[in-house]
Amino acid sequence: MISRHNGCKDHDSLIELEPRFPSQDDFRVCLREGIVTKDMPPVCPVDASGRFTPEVGDFAGQYVKDADKSICQYLKKAGRLVNQSTIQHSYPFCWRSDTPLIYKAVPTWFIRVEDLVDRLLAKNAETTWVPEFIKEKRFANWLRDARDWAVSRNRYWGTPIPIWVSDDMEEVVCVGSIDELERLSGRRVADLHKEFVDPITIPSKMGKGDLHRIPEVFDCWFESGSMPYAQLHYPFENAKRFKEGFPADFIAEGVDQTRGWFYTLLVLSTALFDQPPFKNLIVSGIVLASDGQKMSKRQKNYPDPMEVINKYGSDALRLYLINSPVVRAQNLRFFESGVRDVLKDVFIPWYNAFRFLMKSSVMPFERESGQRFVVRPNDFPQTRNYMDKWILSFTQSLMVFVRQELKAYRLYTVVPRLVKFIDHLVNWYIRMNRRRLKGDAVEDRADWLSALHTLVKVLFQLIFVMAPFAPFFTEFIYQHLRDKLNFSENLSTLDPNQLGIDKATGAPESLHYITCVEPHTDQIHEDIEETVAWMQAAVELGRSIRTKKDLPLKAPLREAVVIHPEGGVLKAISSMRPYIVEELNVRNLTVTADKEKYGIRLRGRLNPAVGARLKSQVKVVMEAVARLTEEQLEAYVKTNELTVAGTTLSGDDLTVDYVVGGGGCHDQSAPKKQKKAQAKDGEKKSQAAPPADPQGPLYEAQADSRGLLILLDVRADAELEEERIARELINRIQRARKKGNLVPEDPIQVVISTTSEVLRRLLKSHAALIDATVKQPIACNVEASAAKEAALAALSDADRLGQVAVTDEASIPPDNLVVTIFHRRTSANAPPKDVRVSCPRVLKVHCAAGSDRPIEVCLVDASGRQLVGSLLELIQLVSFGAPSHHRIHHGRVSMRFPSTRAHCTALSNCFNYPMGLITLG
Numbered sequence: 001m002i003s004r005h006n007g008c009k010d011h012d013s014l015i016e017l018e019p020r021f022p023s024q025d026d027f028r029v030c031l032r033e034g035i036v037t038k039d040m041p042p043v044c045p046v047d048a049s050g051r052f053t054p055e056v057g058d059f060a061g062q063y064v065k066d067a068d069k070s071i072c073q074y075l076k077k078a079g080r081l082v083n084q085s086t087i088q089h090s091y092p093f094c095w096r097s098d099t100p101l102i103y104k105a106v107p108t109w110f111i112r113v114e115d116l117v118d119r120l121l122a123k124n125a126e127t128t129w130v131p132e133f134i135k136e137k138r139f140a141n142w143l144r145d146a147r148d149w150a151v152s153r154n155r156y157w158g159t160p161i162p163i164w165v166s167d168d169m170e171e172v173v174c175v176g177s178i179d180e181l182e183r184l185s186g187r188r189v190a191d192l193h194k195e196f197v198d199p200i201t202i203p204s205k206m207g208k209g210d211l212h213r214i215p216e217v218f219d220c221w222f223e224s225g226s227m228p229y230a231q232l233h234y235p236f237e238n239a240k241r242f243k244e245g246f247p248a249d250f251i252a253e254g255v256d257q258t259r260g261w262f263y264t265l266l267v268l269s270t271a272l273f274d275q276p277p278f279k280n281l282i283v284s285g286i287v288l289a290s291d292g293q294k295m296s297k298r299q300k301n302y303p304d305p306m307e308v309i310n311k312y313g314s315d316a317l318r319l320y321l322i323n324s325p326v327v328r329a330q331n332l333r334f335f336e337s338g339v340r341d342v343l344k345d346v347f348i349p350w351y352n353a354f355r356f357l358m359k360s361s362v363m364p365f366e367r368e369s370g371q372r373f374v375v376r377p378n379d380f381p382q383t384r385n386y387m388d389k390w391i392l393s394f395t396q397s398l399m400v401f402v403r404q405e406l407k408a409y410r411l412y413t414v415v416p417r418l419v420k421f422i423d424h425l426v427n428w429y430i431r432m433n434r435r436r437l438k439g440d441a442v443e444d445r446a447d448w449l450s451a452l453h454t455l456v457k458v459l460f461q462l463i464f465v466m467a468p469f470a471p472f473f474t475e476f477i478y479q480h481l482r483d484k485l486n487f488s489e490n491l492s493t494l495d496p497n498q499l500g501i502d503k504a505t506g507a508p509e510s511l512h513y514i515t516c517v518e519p520h521t522d523q524i525h526e527d528i529e530e531t532v533a534w535m536q537a538a539v540e541l542g543r544s545i546r547t548k549k550d551l552p553l554k555a556p557l558r559e560a561v562v563i564h565p566e567g568g569v570l571k572a573i574s575s576m577r578p579y580i581v582e583e584l585n586v587r588n589l590t591v592t593a594d595k596e597k598y599g600i601r602l603r604g605r606l607n608p609a610v611g612a613r614l615k616s617q618v619k620v621v622m623e624a625v626a627r628l629t630e631e632q633l634e635a636y637v638k639t640n641e642l643t644v645a646g647t648t649l650s651g652d653d654l655t656v657d658y659v660v661g662g663g664g665c666h667d668q669s670a671p672k673k674q675k676k677a678q679a680k681d682g683e684k685k686s687q688a689a690p691p692a693d694p695q696g697p698l699y700e701a702q703a704d705s706r707g708l709l710i711l712l713d714v715r716a717d718a719e720l721e722e723e724r725i726a727r728e729l730i731n732r733i734q735r736a737r738k739k740g741n742l743v744p745e746d747p748i749q750v751v752i753s754t755t756s757e758v759l760r761r762l763l764k765s766h767a768a769l770i771d772a773t774v775k776q777p778i779a780c781n782v783e784a785s786a787a788k789e790a791a792l793a794a795l796s797d798a799d800r801l802g803q804v805a806v807t808d809e810a811s812i813p814p815d816n817l818v819v820t821i822f823h824r825r826t827s828a829n830a831p832p833k834d835v836r837v838s839c840p841r842v843l844k845v846h847c848a849a850g851s852d853r854p855i856e857v858c859l860v861d862a863s864g865r866q867l868v869g870s871l872l873e874l875i876q877l878v879s880f881g882a883p884s885h886h887r888i889h890h891g892r893v894s895m896r897f898p899s900t901r902a903h904c905t906a907l908s909n910c911f912n913y914p915m916g917l918i919t920l921g
Helices: 024-032 068-077 113-125 132-144 178-185 220-225 239-245 255-259 261-273 305-312 314-322 336-369 386-407 411-432 445-466 471-484 488-493 526-548 567-575 577-584 608-626 630-639 672-682 718-739 757-765 767-774 784-794 871-879
Strands: 128-130 163-165 172-174 201-203 210-213 248-254 278-284 557-563 586-592 600-606 641-644 647-650 654-660 699-703 709-713 748-754 778-782 800-805 817-823 856-860 866-870 885-889 892-896
Touching: 113 132, 113 261, 128 132, 132 255, 132 261, 178 201, 220 261, 248 255, 248 261, 255 261, 255 278, 305 314, 305 336, 314 336, 314 411, 314 471, 336 411, 336 445, 336 471, 386 411, 386 445, 386 526, 411 445, 411 577, 445 471, 526 557, 526 567, 526 577, 526 699, 526 709, 557 577, 567 577, 567 586, 577 586, 600 608, 600 630, 608 641, 608 647, 630 641, 630 654, 654 699, 718 757, 718 767, 757 767
Parallel strands: 128 278, 248 278, 557 586, 748 778
Antiparallel strands: 163 172, 163 210, 201 210, 557 709, 600 654, 641 647, 699 709, 748 817, 800 817, 856 866, 885 892
8 A cells, every 4th residue: 555654755665554553644544445444443452551452362461562572473483574673763652651652542532523624614714814824824724634523531630521321332322411411310410520420320211221421521622612602601591692792703812723722613613503713813923032942930031021011011011012923923032122112112202292292382381371271082173284284194094094904903013003103293293393382483372272282182092092002001191181181072961870981071081981082084185194205205315314424413504405207296395395494404495306407326336245145246246237227226226126147136235326426516426536535634624514615515315215316415614504503502501401300481591601703603693593492591792700700699599500511523622612501590499498508400511522621610608609610529529528427308318528618509410319409518
């Protein structure tokens, strides 16, 4: 008989077939050849002790392994022994007794699954699996080859199979309930375990004496597959409830259950009801340790889940797993850094957006208007602002997308879209509308109100749609946002007995009680989203050029040129001109389709890493790349694939550079020697600003795969450099305020002193820019010493906040500009009465890189006398003064030093107590 056996893949061989001690292959071939049949009682001449029965007369009573020599002698004596030898091969052993095992045919009860195969495949087709390939490939293939299911086990522990039989197995009774068993046997049983039901007998109706229960118990997978019915005690009760919930809407388990629970559920439901047991199924992979091994308590190769939750939050862990391959039936190597990245990329920006709304937008509005800000959750903002319409449209698109993906049970697509949305909300909408949201750039209060309404609406819809994915964080935001939402319209339809609703305001007490937030599909404007997408692409290309040329965003540039062949794209870019100009910090924006005017040329470069793959062909391919035409390079930019000299290049194999030259532009494709000379000359100049060039624009180019090309004129001149320094000054002042935990409404005074004529001039010419951002009085154009004396004399309580040294790191000597910030205290923020001396809170002390001159720090003692010393001296005084004791009162730190020092106040920031008081005595 010819057959392919497992383990005989590479060669032909002879192997015995033993239907009485069958392996799966032996039994399959014997069935095929008609040697045995399924209904034939198994013939096995081995007893339970592994000894031959009298059916094997010559070896009866011998242990099967001990009979090997006797069998060989028998064959030799009969002249049938061809060869006798010993080979070494793997063999099963009992893990308890370490004795060899044999296959032994035993009587078993089966479910005829092979008769159900066609129905099983049909019912499987009615279900939805995620991922789909598990259903179509692995599970469907398993069903096609399904064999009859052996549901009985020869064990003691387990659920007894409720079958009673006669001694000759001719009469069989299957009992369906306790009541039926009582009716048949005359005995009622309360406990269905083996020891209680085995003694019960049923009188035979065929005159065969008493029927006894078979000794076998159920395969535990039969019980698992019965879960939908057993959990409701169906059909004995809860019939209506069962029919309402069957098939189940959704189940989820690991991929290892493909041949386990998923299979037995389908077999039983198909056999009983001709229905699939579920409608939707998510198959998960296995979560492994970071080294790819199975997580082991013994090896401790994984972090404690509770520690991860306590450190990053359960929502961050949940989103990390949802966004991983594990929800696509693939294994996941668990890295704690992945959870941290979710916190950094999703929750922190999300929280910052909410915090900005409440602290920097709503609070100033309520303070200035004198009225409480509140909106109806179902009302849609009526706004004319283009960016408002964009973020509202993008939010509705997000809600539609999430609902669509949830309906299809594709959880893994949600987090990438959420990260993109958070980026759009924080880094685009709020960033570009910061002044509107703070009320700084509005001509009337209505525009301010529409901006606030827009952001509240967006955040409310966002937390609602993300509630299933981040239940704790969304609930946190809702509880703080709830005061700004007017649910009074719910009061008219409120059921007095309804739980979870505030009876006074109509507001749901939890976000998770809300079920009525629907996306406004009529507010989805794909044209607006597409227009903003083109604007974002242009800005990101410009930022890429700045990064490549080491040009900070605070350094203004003269011109940006956006080039694209399609008029619709150019129109979209032109409509977003103010945003592009502001985001790229350029003076002018040119939008054109004329690429030839700027002398744009494409040049291909082979990635050196490709050499390891191409080996001897690398030189041929490199020469072919040098001969590529512009049309070929443009095709590669669009398709990311190109065949060169018989070799397919894709991905990062080929780099396409946009070279600008001719047409009034500087040629950037200069020879290497010339470039090296230019670079050497440039080392003497600032790296924060490009060199000035009187001959014309100096363009740098960057493009994307959609044909959008942007040029930045990276030249600098004195006027642009002055604006850069002014913006740097503003940045330093704002950072100082932030570090001091000041809110924008806290009154401060800025005193600027400098000996540089250049800096004095820019302070005058850019006073409006500085004042518009700082919004506080600025005194400038006075000598350093005079400024210090005047400021200290004007502040009797030493309300000096700190010192910020802003220097021109390129060409202006360090420490020529000193900005001193004073906090004009009011009664609302005065120190506690029991503190004897007031404290100057130093916000920031910045020493320019490369400066050898220490920054002077002025202190004021209790009598108002100035103590002047270097920052280093002060830190040494405070750090090494050997404090005799510490004490804490009113949340402030007090440290007492030897009394030889005069009582004074010091830099609380030196001790990581930004708002603390330090008393030196």
